[in-house]
Amino acid sequence: MAASPVQVTGTVLTTRRVDAYHALTVVAPGVADRTRPGHFVGVAVGGPSTSMLTRRAFAIHDVKPDYGxxxxxxxxxxxxxxxxxxxxxxxxxxxxxxxxGRPFPLPRDPCTCVLVGGEYGSASLFALGDALQQRGCRIDFVLGAPSADRVFGALRARRMGETTTLTTEDGSLGMRGKVTDVLAGVIADARADVVYACGPMAMLQGVTAVGVEFDIPVQVAVEESMACGIGVCMTCVLPVIGDDGVTRMVRACTDGPVFRGERVRFEDVGTIPFDALGAPGGRHA
Incomplete structure (x- = not known):
């Protein structure tokens, strides 16, 4: 059952730079104890008199019981x-x-999982890795980015994973190329049962294609712009194929952000496909 979200005024505990990124730790009781891997938060920015009215959505990297x-x-x-x-x-x-949002689904039985992260999208994979290992799963990491300073969590992945494969487009860390260049080899070597991925949409599309080749499920946490985070504003809709084979425009914030990769029509993201339910001139309920 999904946890009910709460609104809290949190106190910033620490701020730090992590290579090209910023990490912000906030004391947020009520949010922390409800969070599962894959959840995100909506953050009000700009202060009380700001003209920036919409919240910003951020995946949760880590949750700790400290300070409540x-x-x-x-x-x-x-x-x-x-x-x-x-x-x-x-x-x-x-x-x-x-x-x-909807968190990552966890397997009932121990299995082998490949966790794929692009840039700071990999931040949400570590809590997932902890949860999978608690269920007896083997985890292997594939992390990538354009350059070394934009690969997030390489050291932690090496500590946690059975194997960790790193890629950068400029060759400054790990293997030169993209995560999709090495993913097939990692899946084959690990004899993986499932892939979990978070990162830019183009990466998720490529990762899904590799998973389909191996006939294993791919769970993707999509990166779509979200304004409200609660399903009201409809800025984050994308076309997803349902269990009945019908494409619907669904909200990444409430129906996702986690979806089965092969159900997401990545090539049509940003459009309303003509055959989507309710599309102008298209299929109707």
Missing amino acids: GTVELVFTVRGPGTAWLADLRARDTLDLVGPL
Whole structure:
């Protein structure tokens, strides 16, 4: 059963730089104890008098019981909202709502899992790795980014994973190339049963294609722009094929962010396919 989200005013405990990224640890009781791997939070940015009205969605990297419950967020500065977050310091306050979304489904029985992360998308994979290992699963990591400073969590992955394969497009860390260049080999060597992935949409599309070749399920946490995080504004819709074979425009924030990769019509993201339920001139209920 999904946990009910709560709104809290959290206190910033620590801020730190992690290579190209910022990590923010916030005391947020109520959010922390409800969080499962794959959940995210909606964060109000800009302060009380800001013109930035919409919340920003951030995957939860880590949850700890310290101080009644803390959550850690990892992000890169992309605009005024994240720039404001990056300037926060210890003891500043932050308004956040969470946990939001549908978390990663966990296997009932021990199995072999490959965890694939692109850039800071890999931040949400470590809590998942802990949960999988608690169920007796083997985990192997594949992490990639354009350059070494944008690969997140390489050391932690090496400590946790049976194997860890790193890729960078410029060859500055690990193997030169993309995660999709090495994924087939990792799946074959590990005899993987399932793939979990989080990162840019193009990467998720490629990872899904590899999983389909091996006929194993791929669970992807999509990165879509979300304004409200609670399913009201409809900015994060994407076309997903349902159990009945019908494509529907679903909300990444409430129906996801985790989906079966082969059900997501990646090539049609950003559009309303003509055959989607309710599409103009298309299929109707």
